Amino acid sequence: MMLSIKNLHASVDGKPILRGIDLEVKAGEVHAIMGPNGSGKSTLANVLAGRENYEVTSGSVHYLGENLLELATEERACKGIFLAFQYPVEIPGVSNIYLLKAAVNARRKYQGLDELPAVEFLKLVKEKVKLVEMKEEFLHRSVNEGFSGGEKKRNEILQMAILEPRLAILDETDSGLDIDALKIVAKGVNTLRGPQRAMILVTHYQRMLDYIVPDHVHVLAHGRVVKSGDKSLALELEERGYGWIEQQAEEIAAAVTG
Amino acid sequence: MNSTVSDLDELVKREYEAGFVTDIESDTLPPGLGEDVVSIISAKKNEPAFMLEWRLQAFRRWQKMQEPGWAQVKHPAIDYQAISYYSAPKQPGDGPQSLDEVDPKLLETYNKLGIPLEEQKALAGVAVDAVFDSVSVKTTFRETLAEAGVIFCSISEALQEHPELVRKYLGSVVPTGDNFYAALNSAVFSDGSFVYIPKGVRCPMELSTYFRINAMNTGQFERTLIIADEGSYVSYLEGCTAPMRDENQLHAAVVELIAMRGAEIKYSTVQNWYPGDEQGRGGIYNFVTKRGACRGDNSKISWTQVETGSAITWKYPSVLLEGDNAIGEFYSVALTRHMQQADTGTKMVHIGNNTRSTIISKGISAGRGQNTYRGLVKILKGADNARNYSQCDSLLLGDRCGAHTFPYLEVSNPTAQVEHEATTSKISEDQLFYCMQRGLSEEDAISLIVNGFCKEVFKKLPMEFAVEAQKLLDVSLEGAVG
Numbered sequence: 001m002m003l004s005i006k007n008l009h010a011s012v013d014g015k016p017i018l019r020g021i022d023l024e025v026k027a028g029e030v031h032a033i034m035g036p037n038g039s040g041k042s043t044l045a046n047v048l049a050g051r052e053n054y055e056v057t058s059g060s061v062h063y064l065g066e067n068l069l070e071l072a073t074e075e076r077a078c079k080g081i082f083l084a085f086q087y088p089v090e091i092p093g094v095s096n097i098y099l100l101k102a103a104v105n106a107r108r109k110y111q112g113l114d115e116l117p118a119v120e121f122l123k124l125v126k127e128k129v130k131l132v133e134m135k136e137e138f139l140h141r142s143v144n145e146g147f148s149g150g151e152k153k154r155n156e157i158l159q160m161a162i163l164e165p166r167l168a169i170l171d172e173t174d175s176g177l178d179i180d181a182l183k184i185v186a187k188g189v190n191t192l193r194g195p196q197r198a199m200i201l202v203t204h205y206q207r208m209l210d211y212i213v214p215d216h217v218h219v220l221a222h223g224r225v226v227k228s229g230d231k232s233l234a235l236e237l238e239e240r241g242y243g244w245i246e247q248q249a250e251e252i253a254a255a256v257t258g
Numbered sequence: 259m260n261s262t263v264s265d266l267d268e269l270v271k272r273e274y275e276a277g278f279v280t281d282i283e284s285d286t287l288p289p290g291l292g293e294d295v296v297s298i299i300s301a302k303k304n305e306p307a308f309m310l311e312w313r314l315q316a317f318r319r320w321q322k323m324q325e326p327g328w329a330q331v332k333h334p335a336i337d338y339q340a341i342s343y344y345s346a347p348k349q350p351g352d353g354p355q356s357l358d359e360v361d362p363k364l365l366e367t368y369n370k371l372g373i374p375l376e377e378q379k380a381l382a383g384v385a386v387d388a389v390f391d392s393v394s395v396k397t398t399f400r401e402t403l404a405e406a407g408v409i410f411c412s413i414s415e416a417l418q419e420h421p422e423l424v425r426k427y428l429g430s431v432v433p434t435g436d437n438f439y440a441a442l443n444s445a446v447f448s449d450g451s452f453v454y455i456p457k458g459v460r461c462p463m464e465l466s467t468y469f470r471i472n473a474m475n476t477g478q479f480e481r482t483l484i485i486a487d488e489g490s491y492v493s494y495l496e497g498c499t500a501p502m503r504d505e506n507q508l509h510a511a512v513v514e515l516i517a518m519r520g521a522e523i524k525y526s527t528v529q530n531w532y533p534g535d536e537q538g539r540g541g542i543y544n545f546v547t548k549r550g551a552c553r554g555d556n557s558k559i560s561w562t563q564v565e566t567g568s569a570i571t572w573k574y575p576s577v578l579l580e581g582d583n584a585i586g587e588f589y590s591v592a593l594t595r596h597m598q599q600a601d602t603g604t605k606m607v608h609i610g611n612n613t614r615s616t617i618i619s620k621g622i623s624a625g626r627g628q629n630t631y632r633g634l635v636k637i638l639k640g641a642d643n644a645r646n647y648s649q650c651d652s653l654l655l656g657d658r659c660g661a662h663t664f665p666y667l668e669v670s671n672p673t674a675q676v677e678h679e680a681t682t683s684k685i686s687e688d689q690l691f692y693c694m695q696r697g698l699s700e701e702d703a704i705s706l707i708v709n710g711f712c713k714e715v716f717k718k719l720p721m722e723f724a725v726e727a728q729k730l731l732d733v734s735l736e737g738a739v740g
Contacts, residue, residue: 049695052687077697085695089688093710099696102706106697142710159696 001062002027002167002198003048008059009223010047017043019223020059025167028195032209032234033202035220036242041202042086044220045171048200049083050076063167077103078110080166084156084173091143096155099143100125100162107163128161132188150181157188168192169200174208186211206238221249274532277502280367280472284391286345289475291338293317296445299344303414303448306421316434316444323438329601330630330662331570333506333543341508343446345391345473360396364388371499373468384464384495384722385410389480391473392448399463406462408492409454413481416452423454427485431514431551431578439510439572440547443479447512450480455490455521464493464720469511471500471531471542477508484514486521488554493524495723498567500532504540506569511546519554519581524562526719527575528727531567536625538597541569548575552584552610560587561604562718564727569598574632576605579613579641586615589715593731594627594659603633603664608644608674617648620712623659630662639670646675652682653711655704705732 003025010018017040025031035041047054048061050073061068068076091099104124105115116124129136132154144152153173160168170189174182189212193199201212209217209231217233218225221242226249227233237245287295296317300310325336347361360375368375368388375388375396385399387410394412403410409420416424434444451467471478486492500507509531515523525548534541544567550559561575577586588604606615621629629652637644652661663680685707693703709716709728716724 049691051691073691073694074697074699077695083695085692087688089686089692091689091692091707091710093713094706099693099706102693102698102702103696106699106702110697163696 001025002064004060004062006060008044008047008061009057010043011055011057012043012053016057017223018047021220021223021225023218023225025198025200027166027198029216030193030199030201030212030214032214032217033200033220034204034206034217034234034237036246037204039220040223041204041220042171043223045083045169045200045202048076048169049073049081074106075110078107082160082163082165082168084153084160084168084170086171086173086175088144088152088156090145092145094143095140096143097125097139100139100159103159103163124162128158131161131191132158133184134158149176150178153177153185154181154188157185161188161192164192166196167198167200169202171202172204173201174203174205182208183211206234209234219245221246222253224249224252226252274502276371276499276530277532278370279501280363282361282363282472283348284345284473285348286473286476287342289340289342291341291343291446295343299446299448302344303417305417308421308425309417312429312434313445316441317446319435320438320441320445323435323441325438329572329632330628330664331572331599331601333570336508336543338442340475342473342476343479344448345476346393346448347390364390367470367472368468371468371470373497384466387412387451387465387467389449389451389467389469391471391476391478394449394451403461403463407456407459408461409452410465411452413447413450413452413483416483420452420454423485424452424483427514427516428481428483429514431516431549432512432547437547439545440512443481443510443512443547446477447479447481450482450511451484452482453484453492453494455486455492457487458489459487460490461492464495466495466497469496469498471507471509474503475505475507477510479509480511482511482513484523484525485516486518486523488518489520490518491522493526493720495526495528495720497528498531500542502532502535502540506534506541506543508543508545509568511548513546513548513575515550515559517550517552517554517557517559520556521554522558522560523550524560525550525575526723527561527563527565528719528723528730529563529565529567529571530730533567533596533598534569536596538569541598542567544568544571544573546573548573549578549605550576550586551578552581552586552613554584555581555610556583557581558585558587560585560589560718562589562715563591563602564715564719564730565590565592565600565602566730568600571598571600571602573602574604576607577615578607578609579615579644580609582610583612584610585613588615588617588619588633589718590619591622591712591715591727591731592620592629593622593624594629595624597626599628601630601632603631605634605636606646608635608637608641608646611640611642611644613641613644615646617646617650618714619648619650620715621650621652621661622655622708622711623652623661624655626658628660628662630664632664632666634666634668635676636668637671637674637676641671642673644671644674646677648676648678650678650680651711652680653708654682654684
């Protein structure tokens with residue numbers, strides 16, 4: 001099992017958001033996490049990546065057999081967890097390629113390897129830039145500064161392609177993308193699918209799942225997984241909306257507390 | 259991040275690498291200042307008569323002056339009678355004629371600081387004047403430079419060999435009575451560097467001075483004078499370090515730059531005087547007057563400074579834009595941590611037509627550091643079509659430090675175009691999380707973000723020194739996690 005989440009509860013600023021998440025992800029699988037706004041999708045993504053101020057109050061998360069919650073943010077990254085951000089942050093004055101190089105070498109250092117020689121690094125980057133159909137000049141611009149929404153998201157996929165994570169978590173990567181950008185992002189993601197790699201796609205809409213077909217679909221409501229299924233569940237949600245799911249969740253919650 | 263205040267205190271501590279003391283016999287004047295001391299210094303240096311007169315005049319003015327009180331810095335009163343105004347490593351006879359005669363302890367000191375004085379070991383293309391306490395101990399590559407007609411020597415030697423040049427230009431940009439510290443410097447300065455670039459010559463090497471304070475209870479008062487004659491170019495760098503001591507030491511330097519028609523002077527400083535410890539004990543008081551005059555048309559003076567040291571920095575490298583089309587630039591990174599205080603900035607005085615100035619200031623505050631930008635852009639009535647662009651950015655690390663910005667504008671000509679932008683920011687948790695999610699440690703993430711913040715200034719430094727400055731900032735920030 002690559003990732004095993006059991007009865008995970010987490011709060012943000014003292015407010016409980018996740019209220020008992022159970023989820024198992026095997027290598028090679030793609031899981032879609034769907035749900036209405038405020039259901040806890042992004043919180044789950046951030047908790048897995050180790051964001052500060054996201055406090056786990058109970059439950060456990062194991063990643064490749066290790067207690068993930070005991071690992072620092074950067075250790076999780078170095079062990080192969082990658083989060084494609086919903087809102088990638090701008091870092092003025094730091095070129096994209098400089099951050100990439102720092103990231104690649106941080107991981108190599110963690111693995112006890114020497115820094116990647118500059119020539120090899122450049123070769124790798126140039127190859128991956130093509131995958132996301134970005135111009136090379138993007139590499140020399142400051143990280144995300146002045147990038148359009150679509151460029152920022154493609155930049156996330158570029159970083160993912162270069163860092164080759166074991167577990168990739170894509171937090172609403174489809175939001176704010178036009179159809180062309182979405183296709184490019186999907187192509188990048190599909191290229192990275194493989195038997196050693198697992199992916200968690202956090203999304204509000206079914207649209208991205210037309211291009212990246214998930215093995216499993218889970219629906220979150222009120223901080224719990226209320227329904228799991230295959231791709232057809234996503235289509236059902238598209239048709240019927242989230243209302244009926246939320247209603248079910250409320251009934252379950254009432255039954256649990258009542 | 260989750261670091262508490264006490265964690266921060268733990269983390270901001272860092273060893274000051276240049277903090278060692280050289281055990282060397284010195285010829286040091288007893289503490290105290292009077293006309294007798296001024297005369298002794300002049301006599302020790304065997305100066306021409308006009309210099310003694312000049313010094314005494316400065317001293318008499320200084321006696322009537324008050325320390326400036328307007329800077330955003332606090333320190334206990336300085337007892338000027340408790341300072342020794344001259345300290346020189348003892349040398350046999352007339353001082354060293356060649357490197358073999360320089361005390362090996364001095365050579366070792368500079369080697370330890372990464373400044374080899376043996377020419378074959380030197381950084382390619384850089385000539386060094388090494389100033390130890392009150393005197394210059396060695397100037398490298400003098401012969402190579404002389405072939406191009408460039409004069410690069412200590413100011414003491416210049417007074418012996420080129421008194422007419424010194425007499426003509428000394429005090430012509432910073433008059434003896436300019437301010438309290440400049441007057442004091444004029445009275446007691448003991449050494450410094452002198453540079454003259456003849457007409458049309460592009461100086462074939464980077465020139466640099468490395469200042470080292472070693473002796474206890476002494477002040478360092480050096481004087482730098484750089485003259486770039488018509489159509490010439492020179493790039494000059496100064497570096498500075500001092501031992502760690504519990505007492506504060508005074509460093510009051512004066513730098514004067516003169517650029518004639520079509521000449522360009524690029525002056526870079528990497529200032530790493532001992533900053534004091536985390537309790538604010540010790541450290542250098544760095545009270546410096548730096549000013550350049552763009553005397554001729556189409557001349558250019560560019561100041562770049564990276565200020566990471568000193569307990570207190572009080573310094574405003576300025577440009578008088580006298581010639582038409584003259585250009586003045588000021589690029590600054592100032593870092594304050596522990597209890598450091600910096601009040602620094604620039605003055606751009608537009609006198610000629612079509613003069614342009616650019617000010618880029620980056621202040622970084624950590625620990626309990628206080629960082630102030632103070633700048634004046636003055637456009638005189640007769641300066642048509644003058645332009646200025648100023649950008650002052652402050653970055654705060656932690657919540658016990660401060661950043662202050664005082665931009666002054668005096669515009670007396672309606673054709674002037676003046677722009678000012680200022681920002682104050684903290685390193686955001688979003689930025690840190692983003693970098694750390696990519697595998698960077700928190701310290702590496704901070705260093706990356708801060709270096710990005712300073713990039714516009716670093717790229718103005720000569721290549722080797724840009725790397726040096728970046729490294730210096732990295733060690734200075736080690737653990738400065740807020």
